[in-house]
Amino acid sequence: xxxxxxxxxxxxxYRGRFAPSPTGPLHFGSLVAxxxxxxxxxxxxxxxxxxxxxxxxxREVPGATSAILASxxxxxxxxxxxxxxxxxxxxxxxxIEGLLDGGLAYRCxxxxxxxxxxxxRGVSGFIYPGTCRPxxxxxSQQGTSVRVYTSxxxxxxxxxxxxxxxxxxxxxxxxxxxxxxDGLVAYQLAVVADDYAQGxxxxxxxxxxxxxxFMQTHLQxxxxxxxxxxxxFPVVTDENGTKLSKQSGAAEINxxxxxxxxxxxxxxxxxxxxxxxxxxxxxxxxxxxxxxxDLNALRGLQTLPDGSMMMQ
Numbered sequence: 125x126x127x128x129x130x131x132x133x134x135x136x137x138y139r140g141r142f143a144p145s146p147t148g149p150l151h152f153g154s155l156v157a158x159x160x161x162x163x164x165x166x167x168x169x170x171x172x173x174x175x176x177x178x179x180x181x182x183r184e185v186p187g188a189t190s191a192i193l194a195s196x197x198x199x200x201x202x203x204x205x206x207x208x209x210x211x212x213x214x215x216x217x218x219x220i221e222g223l224l225d226g227g228l229a230y231r232c233x234x235x236x237x238x239x240x241x242x243x244x245r246g247v248s249g250f251i252y253p254g255t256c257r258p259x260x261x262x263x264s265q266q267g268t269s270v271r272v273y274t275s276x277x278x279x280x281x282x283x284x285x286x287x288x289x290x291x292x293x294x295x296x297x298x299x300x301x302x303x304x305x306d307g308l309v310a311y312q313l314a315v316v317a318d319d320y321a322q323g324x325x326x327x328x329x330x331x332x333x334x335x336x337x338f339m340q341t342h343l344q345x346x347x348x349x350x351x352x353x354x355x356x357f358p359v360v361t362d363e364n365g366t367k368l369s370k371q372s373g374a375a376e377i378n379x380x381x382x383x384x385x386x387x388x389x390x391x392x393x394x395x396x397x398x399x400x401x402x403x404x405x406x407x408x409x410x411x412x413x414x415x416x417x418d419l420n421a422l423r424g425l426q427t428l429p430d431g432s433m434m435m436q
Contacts, residue, residue: 139324141322146184150376175206216313228272239255293342300339316344316347316349325353331359
């Protein structure tokens with residue numbers, strides 16, 4: 125699928141997505157995220173897209189993209205040609221320049237160290253204190269970043285699992301980046317642009333990204349985009365309560381244990397899969413999962429267990 129400026133959502137009632145970053149291979153937590161978003165798309169007779177968020181070269185691991193896609197293929201996920209965010213850089217730049225021209229954003233020369241020294245922590249890290257807000261920063265300085273204005277108004281959305289969520293962006297987050305100091309586009313801008321361009325109707329992801337949704341809905345408002353629906357499910361944690369992630373050293377999933385991987389992913393998602401599915405053909409597992417997908421089983425949960433530990 126080739127994204128463009130116009131949405132294609134009108135032709136498909138439901139469109140979901142899975143958007144991994146190539147900072148390492150899939151681990152059990154990311155497999156659970158893929159399974160949840162995939163099943164939500166399937167029970168809604170919709171499409172499931174894969175988007176590779178390869179816009180942070182310093183953090184990317186060589187070969188990770190091909191490994192991630194190979195794992196998705198081996199586990200029976202069906203999707204069209206992936207979108208690579210690295211092919212969209214010019215479009216992101218145009219959006220940023222539009223925000224600047226419209227007076228919705230400004231240039232900033234503050235370093236991370238300066239911000240940490242002058243700011244307090246909020247829901248998404250240090251709250252930007254507005255140092256560059258009253259004046260236009262010297263754009264001749266190398267490494268100038270771009271921030272969007274926030275307002276004291278409450279930004280709210282209703283999550284299908286987590287309910288009504290609200291945040292005062294100006295005081296709890298501060299003006300946030302759409303272009304980083306190293307010149308790279310910020311995640312918040314890229315994900316908003318591509319969710320809109322691809323016609324994503326519902327974003328299904330972990331609660332670790334719940335706070336990011338406030339910034340994304342704010343950007344959608346500034347850009348004149350309709351907001352998709354949101355569904356944030358509990359994240360998978362290890363025995364110490366730490367979220368499974370590449371940063372925490374989560375182990376790569378074993379592509380030679382496909383049936384067991386899918387079984388334990390469904391188990392972690394509280395779907396109570398039949399014991400026989402541990403060794404069943406992939407198609408049979410997916411057929412059972414689609415027929416029995418129960419989102420209500422996740423209501424009220426804060427975390428999900430690491431099912432991969434059961435296979436050891």
